[in-house]
Amino acid sequence: MGSINREDDSKITQPLIEDSNGRTPKEEGIDDNRDQENNLTRRVWIESTKLWHIVGPSIFSRVSSYSMNIVTQAFAGHIGDLELAAVSIANTVIVGFNFGLLLGMASALETLCGQAFGAKKYAMLGVYLQRSWIVMFLSCFILLPMYVFATPLLKLLGESDELAELAGEVAVWLIPLHFSFAIQFPLQRFLQSQLKTGVIAWVSLATLVIHCLVSWLFVNVFQWGIVGIAVALDISWWVLAFGLFLYTAFGGCPESWHGFSMQVFHGLWEFVQLSSASGVMLCLENWYYRILLLMTGFMKNAEIAIDALSVCMNINGWEMMIPVAFFAATGVRVSNELGAGNGKAAKFATEVSVATSTIIGIFFFVLMIIFNYDISLLFTSSSAILAAVSDLKYLLAFTILLNSVQPVLSGVAVGCGWQAWVAYINIGCYYVVGLPLGFLMYRVFNLGISGIWAGMIFGGTAIQTLILAIITMRCNWDKEVKIFIISILALI
Structure with missing residues (x-):
């Protein structure tokens, strides 16, 4: 025991090796971590x-x-x-x-x-x-x-x-x-x-x-x-x-x-192909919620349901201006960095954009749950419609939250030129899974407008967001730079 204690004491009392700047290895490691944290903070600030x-x-x-x-x-x-x-x-x-x-x-x-x-x-x-x-x-x-x-x-x-x-x-x-x-x-x-x-x-x-x-x-x-x-x-x-x-x-x-x-x-024909894929990609998303209103119109005693859904869509429409702006900004940032040959910078731009938009989405998610009734008063004073909107507040809140992520991922797809692939994903998620699931929850389980909306949101939008997230996380950004070089030469 004594020898062990003396060895420990000697280790404790042994002078630490210092570098040329008078710092010990431990101090140097702490400084490196601080430098990395400061560098990351600076990069996030510049990208933001x-x-x-x-x-x-x-x-x-x-x-x-x-x-x-x-x-x-x-x-x-x-x-x-x-x-x-x-x-x-x-x-x-x-x-x-x-x-x-x-x-x-x-x-x-x-x-x-x-x-x-x-x-x-x-x-x-x-x-x-x-x-x-x-x-x-x-x-x-x-x-x-x-x-x-x-x-x-x-x-x-x-x-x-x-x-x-x-x-x-x-x-x-x-x-x-x-x-x-x-x-x-x-x-x-x-x-x-x-x-x-x-x-x-x-x-x-x-x-x-x-x-x-x-x-x-x-x-x-x-x-x-x-x-x-x-x-x-x-x-x-x-x-x-x-x-x-x-x-x-x-x-x-x-x-x-x-x-x-x-x-x-x-190179006009190649441009037509990309434009057509882009048009199909976005219009499939744009029409999806219009079909929700159309399906609601075929319900019995649908007047209150349609009015309540219209209020929800108006609220969602105003808030969607923020994620749609992130959609545009993400597409520009990713495409700019890919064009400059900076695959890692394109990846970092994606991460910052997704994180920022998600934080904003969480804020509006909480806001919608707490102040749903007060916000609805901006659009209607009918107690029946207000009660119906209140019943839909959680679906509206989850829609807003999902829509804070999904447009950003679509913006990444636009920046990389993946429109054709995303168009197929949208068809599968929205029209093969989402719409039938919404119809099933309405007709079979008799869940009314809540069933239609829940089926379309969790069966369509949520799955599409998950697939786009997986594709983005597995993206080889250096490969995307090479693809860009080939594609731009074909279109010049």
């Missing part, structure tokens, strides 16, 4: 700054655009209930269907322009923009019959003759708005990929102000009624499109915009 440089203006611009529809519905509501219903259906069913498809097609630019910008192939951004315009305009012409034949289509869906005819008239007057998407959506992605998000926010704000003034002028002063509402919306969306184009063409993007070029017709 880059991310919010895109997210902040994107949220603002999307809320402004969303608010134009709210203003339009408010003016329609002051004209009459039938006019409000007609404008709502024209916007939700006709415009909403095409909006999702065209918005998805434009997201191909997030992949190509983002990667080209990261690779400093600035001249190619303008070429990609023009290719997108060609594809988008052709798509607008293909989709045009939905506006022209909106009345018989709505009657086929079960709407009353009076409502279908008025909504069909509104849809025809909204054809100019439809074609504005072909200009505006690609321009937004073109500017976002170059981190020129501030101009999008300012133009969106100016457009919202103009929309309010023009709507008031056409409806209250000129007394043009529902036609004035539609024309005001047309003008506002074209103001937004022209505002972004004028900035781009007249000095805002000197490196990436060199005027119109015949080079746009080279």
